[in-house]
Amino acid sequence: MFRGKGFYASALCFLLFLIGLVGVIGDEQKKFYIIYLGDHPVDKDHATQTHNHLLSSVKGSENDVKESMVHSYHYSLNAFAAKLSEDEAQKLASMDQVLSVIPNQYHKLHTTRSWDFVGLPQIAKRKLKTERDIVVGLIDSGITPQSKSFKDDGFGPPPKKWKGSCGHFANFSGCNNKLIGAKYFKLDRLPDPADILSPVDVSGHGTHTSSTAAGNVVPNASLYGLANGTARGAVPSARVAMYKVCWVSSGCSDMDILAAFDAAAYDGVDVISISIGGVSTNYTTGSISIGAFHAMKKGIITVASAGNDGPSLLSVSNHAPWILTVAASGIDRDFRSRVHLGNGRNISGHGISAFNPGKELYPLISGADAARNASTKEDAMYCSEGSLDPAKVKGRLVYCKLAEAGSESVVKGIGGVGAIIESDQFLDFDVAKIFMAPGTIVNGTIGEFINKYTKSTKTPSAVIYRTRTTKKAPAPFVPLFSSRGPNPGSLHILKPDIAAPGVNILAAFTPLRSLTGLKGDTQFSEFSILSGTSMACPHIAGVAAYVKSFHPAWSPAAIKSAILTTAKPMSRRVNEDGEFAFGVGQVNPTRAVTPGLVYDMDEMSYIQFLCKEGYSGSSLPVLVGPQPINCSKIVPGLGSDALNYPTMQLSLKNKQEPTIGVFRRRVTNVGQAISIYNATIIAPKGVEITVMPMTLSFTRVLQKLSFKVVVKAQPTISMVSTGSLVWKSSRHTVRSPIVIYSPQG
Incomplete structure (x- = not known):
């Protein structure tokens, strides 16, 4: 990654695999780059003018600028994508206005009974008036508009906040009052003979994830009679918007992913579900991390898949703390x-x-x-x-x-x-x-x-x-394919966050692909059975939408906390990697609506975290904008991890002496006005956990109280040991796992 003047292009922060070769200038190959200028809101015309002006400084003519320019981001991001030689990219990076120049890379996509299994039956309590105004945005491979899962029978017009659009494209019949938005992004302009330049889904992946999150109630759904039952999303009354960025031949490009995040934030989605692999461990270079941060600042929660690279440790992706990262679990x-x-x-x-x-x-x-x-x-x-x-x-x-x-x-x-x-x-x-x-x-x-x-x-x-x-037992369990922690991006944040059904999930499919995609396969179906963390992710996105329908004003962090602290613990005997496999455990949708307490945080909390993690102030403008960040003057934060996270993780420093971690947390009362919570501590062998105070007494709703957790771990503990802190009142149980990890094994 090149950094702008004053940000010192001293080294690449991460080696990125570059795809998208489009020609030769002399002996230099052109590649795609994303050029970040900050996040100050700018109108489209001004953004385009600024971006063209900058590009013209390294290009010889207006035609060269036009040929080079790929896309201007101007809703939540101030950036543009362009075809450049390495020399041109370096020249742009040296300019004062340019915060960062990052090479584009390509990513891969990471699906009846599952909702009943996790405790969200059709008769679950709902706030239908609010649910109808919730928009779930999916960044994926497209959607099948004619699917029964997206028919708009009984739906009124889109919510007034909606700014999105949907047109008629090849093999795409258009939107309706259920599927209210559909766009596609193919910014490299390279042909894909196996796909269609349209929001239509050719692979089946996006249709499957969309219907899992927010599909209609469809009785008698099955795959040739298998898994027969009622197919539905978590929020059947919610609206769906599709942002197609994944293509059969080329995968999912950074440029397209950022364009989708930018458009979704402007259009007015409430939840973003993205089942795409993130490859960067650096939170200031990955497109999903950057896009999710900007979405978070606009009050949009991003839910992402943990990856299908298990059972290897350190394989979890999409692990930024402002992302809700989902592992896969199996049902019965x-x-x-x-x-x-x-x-x-x-x-x-x-x-x-x-x-x-x-x-x-x-x-x-x-x-x-x-x-x-x-x-x-x-x-x-x-x-x-x-x-x-x-x-x-x-x-x-x-x-x-x-x-x-x-x-x-x-x-x-x-x-x-x-x-x-x-x-x-x-x-x-x-x-x-x-x-x-x-x-x-x-x-x-x-x-x-x-x-x-x-x-x-x-x-x-x-x-x-x-x-x-x-019938299968025991369940839930974490399958081998689901990526494991510990978090490769931070020793202090537990990832994945949570597990949700991702094994053998029945959901809507596309008629444009056979069930196997193999030559000679004549099997086609409205529904198919797929597996992957791709299928787990929309389960949690749907639950996030479900929680938001009850609490429209809650922040992304509050919704995330509610989902995590109410999850059902999973068995370590069944899942030997424990929390590194399943996070806090299996999602429990109905309990997440009434969590009692939430761990809330804002943008500044994440900035404090990044500073404490060692990110320099010069690397943060890609996330927070061009204003200078002086990490040395920022408040140190909340303790060992500098973040008000609903879970706690301590990494042992050495094998000779005990490691002590201090976690300062603050909870907000979202339950009964007058309520008392008492702490229950479970500590594994070789670990001492103390909490001060042991009782939290609330007198009003939205009151905030702080506490401190001190963890002292002996150097002799096993590679992974887990305890917990549970705050209990007469009506609520708020659980936070405490993971102690020995990197040396």
Whole structure:
């Protein structure tokens, strides 16, 4: 990242992978950059004039400026995106008006029963008048306007605050009083033959997340009869706005993401849901972090997915403290396919196969025995494309080892019936893979049994029956794919924040993509079953909208606190990574509406945090504007983490002596005017936790009281130990986990 004059371009804060090559100037390649000038509100004409003027200082002509300029941000951000050579980027960075020049990068996308499982039934109490004025904005891959989840039967006109727009585009029929906004951003202007220049959803991801957060109530929804039930979002009466930034070929660009945040803030959304991977650990360079900060200043809460890079520690993304970061959890539902072998044995496989068998049994062959020739035998074990002999496969089920997704499609494509796939590499059997032909996945032990069976008789046979829904226990649990903490951006903030259903979630889908996306798949459905933290994120975004419908004036921090302090603790026996896997635990929507106390904070709290974390005042204007920030003169903050966060995390300093952490917190009474809260402390072995005072006595609503938590941890504790502070009144329980972490293990 280049910094403007006075901000000293001494080093790149983070090495960014640059995509979007658009030509050559001499021997230099042009790349996309985002140039930040601050956040002072400016009108569109003035912003465009300023941005063009700056760009003209490094370009030779008006035509060069026009060709280089990509986008002007002017609602909540004062910035522009442009195609530049590295030399031109450096020249811009040296100018007084320029705060920062950051190379553009591309990101990846990170979905009936889930709402009942977390305790938000259809009959839950609602403030329908307010809920109808809530707008949930999704920054995603687009939306399917004709879906039943977004019909506007019974909806009145959009709320008066709404400034958004929606037009008619290719394959996009327009908006209505439910789907009140739809825009797309493709600022690199590069063609994407697999996608459509329109807000329409080609991948199904955005449709799925949108309906999960705020979709209508749709009875009898299912995937070919599986997961049958009523599909709905957390706030079915709320409005939806889609900002398409993710494209099939290129992914999700920083430039587009920032444009979406800018537009959403101007349009008037109340909640932003973004299920896109953030790759920067620096809070002043990542587009999602920057966009969410500017949204927060306008009273908009941003909910983001934690990532699908688990179970590795330090893999959590979107971990800025002003973002509500969501891990995935599994519910009490599984999908199993029974395999019947010709020797009478029955085996249970994993995955979703919607095909009814046409025969009692099919001939069964091992992929290795169906090789095209001796040279392809090793590849044939994995049923790799081109390795199998069609004559040996025709009319048969094939036993394959898993190398990559789609073995059953290879078999089907050359005349086979389907595939039984063995894999110990497919560790996360909790995730139900959808098959485009009869298929199922089994573990290595079962796979070896099947392989031996194929060699034990001259006529091995088998049949894969249609998948059935089964009960799963224990639940909730955190699947292996969900990214884990500790927070790579700060040792003092627990991330992820919370867990929500993200495994095998049924929600609306697009008709423009088959269920698998594989060549030859003829399966299409109005609803599909997807897994990922992408699916967990809109659950929490929907809950945030639900809470806001009861408390329209609450700040993003207050809404976040209400959701976190009322969550249900999850079992460490089931989830060995504990809070680094699930944060505070499983979301509890109805309790979040009446939390009793909230940990509130404003923009200055985050600035104090960043200063204490070591960010220099010169790096902060990208977030707070061009006014100078002198971190040495800013109030130190609230203690070990300098932030009034609803959770507490202490990182051990060394292995020789105890580490002491002091956490100063302030809570606001949002419950009964006269109420008394007493502290209950649970401390793990080797840790002392004291709270002063132990009682908080409130006499009025919105009264604020402070307390101090002192944590003394011995150097001998395990890598992760967890205690808690619970404030209890006669009506409310307000829980904050206290995580003690030893980076040295």
